[in-house]
Amino acid sequence: MRSITKEFPGVKALSDVSLEVRADEIHAICGENGAGKSTLMKVLSGVYPYGTYTGDILFEGSEVHFKDIKSSEAAGIVIIHQELALIPELSITENIFLGNEPTRFGAIDWVSAKRRAIELLARVGLEDDPDTQIKNIGVGKQQLVEIAKALNKSVKLLILDEPTAALNEADSQHLLDLIRGLKGRGISSIMISHKLNEIEQVADAITIIRDGKTIETLNVKADGVNEDRIIRGMVGRTLENRFPDRNTKVGEVFFEVKNWNVRHPVVSERMVVKNSSFFVRRGEVVGFAGLMGAGRTELAMSIFGRAYGEFVSGEIIKDGKQIQLRNVSEAIDHGLAYVSEDRKALGLNLLDDIKRSVVSAKLKKISRADVVNDISEYQIAEQYRKTLRIKTPTVNEGVGKLSGGNQQKVVLAKWMFTDPDLLILDEPTRGIDVGAKTEIYGIIRELAAQGKGVIMISSELPELLGVSDRIYTIFEGTITNDVPAAEADPETLMRSMTSMKKKAVNR
Template sequence: MQTPILEMRQITKEFPGVRALDNVTFSVKRGEIHCLVGENGAGKSILMKVLSGVYPYGSYSGEILIDGQPQRFFSIADSERVGIGIIYQELALVPEMTVYENIFLGHEVSRNGIIDWNETIRRADEMLRKVRLTVNPAAKIRDLGVGKQQLVEIAKALSREVRILILDEPTAALNEDDSENLLNLLRELRDQGVTCILISHKLKEVLSVADTVTVLRDGKTVCTLDAHKGEVNEQALIRNMVGREITNIYPPRNHQPGDEVVLELRNWTVYSAEAGRYLLRDVNLQVRRGEIVGLAGLMGAGRTELALSLFGNAPGYRVSGELWLKGRKREFRHPREAIAAGMAYVSEDRKAKGLILIQDVRQNITLANLRALANKGVIDRNAEIQVAEEYRKSLNIKTPTIEQQVVNLSGGNQQKVCLGKWLFVRPDVLILDEPTRGIDVGAKYEIYQLMNRLVEDGMSIIMISSELPEVLGMSDRVYVVSGGRIKGDLPIAVATQEKIMALAVDY
């Protein structure tokens, strides 16, 4: 039997008060795509950080073997020397540098101590061809889309002659076309002998590319499944990930929206001075009480720009048209005015724009509505603790204490904190921008259940999502945005993926 290219034996990693990995065993065959799945907080990213030397030898117990030989990685550089490369969800590129500078950053091509830029550009072009990316190597990273930046990251790893390529949620911020392009590239790399370890919450991707799947739950190895033996299917993955059956990923809702129009836009037009163009033109939209309205469209269609313009958080935007909220015509020049009027916006980028990561759960949950806790300008700490505890329990936020820094929580629990922060302002209209991006199927289900409870209590929700099954599974009605315009308003009874995509690409 062939020796696995990678074995991790009885890996245990502890943080103060938490055992993140508990005797995890993980084995990867040479030249396969091995998917690592599990709920947020299961330990997937931590296991890969142990493998890549982010958590150095001595900070964990257990053994790592490459080609059957024990390894001790004291840094990322040590793991790179044996051919391990890791690409995180948050890309590690320098925006102001060129593509070729980024690809060879840290291992520059030099002769006699002087960087050979001509050879660097030649080799960079060679790496770009390997990942099927047609861009000028001299282009700045900041001028590339996220999908192309992801391919530059892979080219960067290949330039170091990587043998084991680890990708942590590589498609979380990509549209469907870029995601499929990336998955096809992984298949090509596998055929060229590169072993790939893919962490993904998108089960459709896992089912599409996996040769083998390992499931982690609560820091332990649950099982390893062989796709070639027919062991990998959606229900098996969900059952092993969450420890129970989930027969319907989108929970049923026994509620019909009311007739009252809570939010209405009339000829809503947005011009960006910075971009020098119109972002939205003549948008007409209605949201009724107790309704989930889905906003679908391709990346760059204008969905997030619409949310920002509604919430008064649009520096450099020139807005015209009418916004009616609860029967009153409104103009919001700042988010605090929108909040005071009964609106809330959960950003698509929870880490950069939704949370203060170095603050704790308590501070983040109460941040948007501190006035409700203040007496003569002084925060009532006991009241703040009570509020944070209520949302921790009601949203099932998994944290040892509300004093835990948010940066130490899993992605799904960070998203719940973000939701708690905006629910505390008690909005009438809640805008959710990619509410389940980068979180696991179990946490998604909990968020879907929460959305159902909120609309049953009379709240109205606008949900922006790039995942069409999610749009169809959770919406009462779907608006399709394309080129800054509303191209269609589909009742959920007649909406299909094909109809949405046909409208989304119709400029």
Template sequence: MRGITKTFPGVKALDDVNMTVVPGEIHALVGENGAGKSTLMKVLSGVYPHGTYDGAIVYEGEERRFASIADSEKLGIIIIHQELALVPLLSIAENIFLGAEPARWGVIDWHEAARRTRTLLDKVGLSEPADTLITDLGVGKQQLVEIAKALSKEVRLLILDEPTASLNEADSNALLALLVEFRNQGIASILISHKLNEIARVADRITILRDGTTVETIDCAGTRADEDRIIKGMVGRELSDRYPKRQHRVGELLFEVKNWNADHPIHAGRRMVKDVSLTLRRGEVVGISGLMGAGRTEFAMSLFGRSHGRNITGKAYLDGREIDVSTVSKAVAAGIAYATEDRKSWGLVLGEDIRTNVSMAHLDGVSHRGVIDEVAEIGVAEDYRRQMRIRARNVFQETVDLSGGNQQKVVLAKWLFADPRVLILDEPTRGIDVGAKYEIYGIVNRLVADGRGVILISSEMPELLGVADRIYVMDEGAVVAEMPAAEASQEKIMRAIMSSRELVR
């Protein structure tokens, strides 16, 4: 890609970007949220057609001018977006060949589709039958189905946008191993990821973008990439500490949950949350650790206005007095806020602007006698845009057009404006860059310094160890351990999980 420049109204997303990929390499593309990584790949794959950008794409020695994504796919350039493009209620085979079904005399040959699907699934290491519905697969296996779909199109250059953002460690390692196998077969991959440890492990070269321009390309041949160098290139400065320092001033008991239980919303009799009890003090960050499926999100959502689950029992106390959290509005009124892990589906109204999203959880704060004061609403949104460094043209920009990190900041701004006493953060830094993570940790520090309490759910153990004061460990819906963060380690947390499973056996 030579001299790629892409402009949106009022914003230059890419400015003279250059990037070269050779056959059979894993080429990582890194940068802060909003640096232009996804935009660059949409140019390459034809999502943004020729004529909407300046510069040239040269593929196998020829300049290419893609009018659509179909043109790039014909040449074996396949992109897998962060939001998977699968139809949940169709089978694996139906998804893989959707729009390109094998047919004879105009009739779909499902036997042939199943045979080809089996061959493709064997290549990516999936043992599920071809007629398995996508909705019955975990996120990790859905990623592999997307890759199998790419293989069906004879992929030569595979683009993956944050493929491991929602995966546990085992699924992430399996996916990275598959990319290494593709490399050995001569298939090139472009990997966009914020997980620098994964990139350093598998990448042959790393291109760094910052503010829509190319900073440098690092050749990793013969040496492991230095994460500090990557971070400096991304943020433009040394980041000496991944977690900002704070004074740990933990006060008296603020919030308590006793004997919380919740059943699955669909499968009767299946208990998701089992007799969970926890405490949170003023000025304290309490972490909740556990493997995927441990019940952490189910606990948080059932606690926050019974947003998920049924047959929910247990009690919640704030300042020693029992509070009513039976609906979302009552939970918010009581001083509880929950920032969901799925910001696109549950955290934001993507078609609305920043102003509307920031104010929606606390309309009373921008209203007079039931009528919204638009001037006040704009002022509040603009204040949070500056405070949280949300990269946007103005507060009237739709949130769907923001990068993942800036969307997450809007979610946090919404709940900060609601002025909660207790803020539950569910995977608040998933899919965002190291610089934006640092800013979010700073927001957490300011909250607890003000005497509030934060419950932090995270799959990244280093994050919990770096931010939390105390850590609860959950497994299979129950709390299996509690420990001060100063005494915790990844090994201790995993040992607690394994020990609880041994006791169950």
């Protein structure tokens, strides 16, 4: 790609960007949220067709002009977006061949399709029945189905946008091993990722993009690349302290959950939260650590107005009084806020603009006689845009057009606007760059300094250790340990995350 420039109304997303990928290479693209990484890949894959950008694309020695995704796929370039393009109600086989079904005598040949699906699934290491519906397999397996789709299209260059963002450690490692295996079969890959340790592990070369411009391309082995070197290129500076100082004065216990039990919403005999108890002090950041499926999100959502599962028993005590949170409105009215792990599906309406999104959780704060004050709406959104440094030319912009990190800041603004006493953050830094992560860590500590309680759920143990004051571990729906962050280490936490043996709770 030579001198690629791409503009949107009021924004130059890419400015004279160049990228060179060699055959049989894993090439990583790094940059902060909003740097232009995904836009560049959408240009390459035909999502933004020839004529909507300036610059040249050469593939296998010839200049190419892709008018759509079909034409790029025909050339052997396949993109797997961060939001997977799978239909939950269809089977694995149907998804693999969607839009590319094998036919015989004018009808879809499902026998041939299933036989071919079994071959493709074997190549990516997925042993599930190809008749299984997509909604019944995990995100890690869904990623493998996407790669199987790509292999069916005779892929030569595979583009993966944040492929491990939603995966646990085991699934991430399996996917990285698969990408390396594809390289051995002559398939090159371009990988966008904010997980710098994974990039170090698999990439042969790294191109860094900042503010829509190419900064540099590094040879991982020859240039002795490490995380600090990548970060310096991404943000234009070193991040000496990725985690803010813990200088908050922790107060008294103000929120407590006792003996909490919740059933699965569909499989009623399955308990997803079992007899769990915990508490939060004012000015305290409380981490929750657990493996995928341990019940962290289910616990948080069930507390937040019974937004998940079937409530069985348990008590919630706030400021010394038992309260009932039977729905989300009651939870908000009692000073709770919940930033969900899936910002696109549960945190935002992607058809709304920024200003409406920011005030949406508590409209009555800016309403009179049930009429929203448009001036207040704009002023409040503009205030949060500046405070949280949301990269956008105007708060009238649609949230669907923002980068992942900036969308996350809008979700944070939405819940900060409700002025909560307890803010529950579920994977608040998932899929965002290291610079934006540092900003969000600062916001979390600032909220604690204001005397609010913060619960932070995260799959990244270094993050929990760096931000939290205390850390609870959870295993199979049960809280198993309560450890002061200053005394914790990854090994201690992992033991409690993989064992039902409960430890005494610190008080």
